[in-house]
Amino acid sequence: xxxxxxxxxxxxxxxxxxxxxxxxxxxxxxxxxxxxxxxxxxxxxxxxxxxxxxxxxxxxxxxxxxxxxxxxxxxxxxxxxxxxxxxxxxxxxxxxxxxxxxxxxxxxxxxxxxxxxxxxxxxxxxxxxxxxxxxxxxxxxxxxxxxxxxxxx
Amino acid sequence: xxxxxxxxxxxxxxxxxxxxxxxxxxxxxxxxxxxxxxxxxxxxxxxxxxxxxxxxxxxxxxxxxxxxxxxxxxxxxxxxxxxxxxxxxxxxxxxxxxxxxxxxxxxxxxxx
Numbered sequence: 001x002x003x004x005x006x007x008x009x010x011x012x013x014x015x016x017x018x019x020x021x022x023x024x025x026x027x028x029x030x031x032x033x034x035x036x037x038x039x040x041x042x043x044x045x046x047x048x049x050x051x052x053x054x055x056x057x058x059x060x061x062x063x064x065x066x067x068x069x070x071x072x073x074x075x076x077x078x079x080x081x082x083x084x085x086x087x088x089x090x091x092x093x094x095x096x097x098x099x100x101x102x103x104x105x106x107x108x109x110x111x112x113x114x115x116x117x118x119x120x121x122x123x124x125x126x127x128x129x130x131x132x133x134x135x136x137x138x139x140x141x142x143x144x145x146x147x148x149x150x151x152x153x
Numbered sequence: 154x155x156x157x158x159x160x161x162x163x164x165x166x167x168x169x170x171x172x173x174x175x176x177x178x179x180x181x182x183x184x185x186x187x188x189x190x191x192x193x194x195x196x197x198x199x200x201x202x203x204x205x206x207x208x209x210x211x212x213x214x215x216x217x218x219x220x221x222x223x224x225x226x227x228x229x230x231x232x233x234x235x236x237x238x239x240x241x242x243x244x245x246x247x248x249x250x251x252x253x254x255x256x257x258x259x260x261x262x263x264x265x
Binding site: 043078082 | 163172173175224238240242244247255
């Protein structure tokens, strides 16, 4: 990793605290952790979708408005051309906007991952400093969460 | 999150990874669909989940396209557009935007 500056930050922790993550931006940051990675599928030639979208998007949008779906703009419509699925995930959003001393302290969080008795992960979070929202998956064998979707619209 | 919805911040931040729309709530919407699929048309909910309306690889009046509302009749997208689907694996580990790991194993020192 290229180091852009040489500010030295020192943190003290006990054992079993998991991995610590720190927001490096003065506004926001985000983290996705995939314990088993994910599986992606993508249409290679998305150009083929363009004519189809042009032919249909007006009528789809009119239909949405008529049915009172909460879609304000045509560009809010999504046609999925690819996705990444993962069975296990942890995600966090960091907000550094309201830190008491801008630039000196950063929102930080620790994530510890342990195997449960069903050989699935259990996630343990600790919000060390600042404003961080976080959540994670639970073992649900019939669910196939998508962590990323690719759009053609 | 005091200023912005976490789902919006999460999506905006992880867009820099060029992997598509990052969903803060990746679980399929219960009783609407089981798994997101290529060809799905929908929109994002405020909580960061994807709401599926219908799938254009299926006929407009397919039962799975009529769960929320019956869509207007459309010409199904021909299957030959989906012949070339590339599959790949996403590695295990972290995917971050403006977030870094802090080495807290021993001296717990992080150089920024």
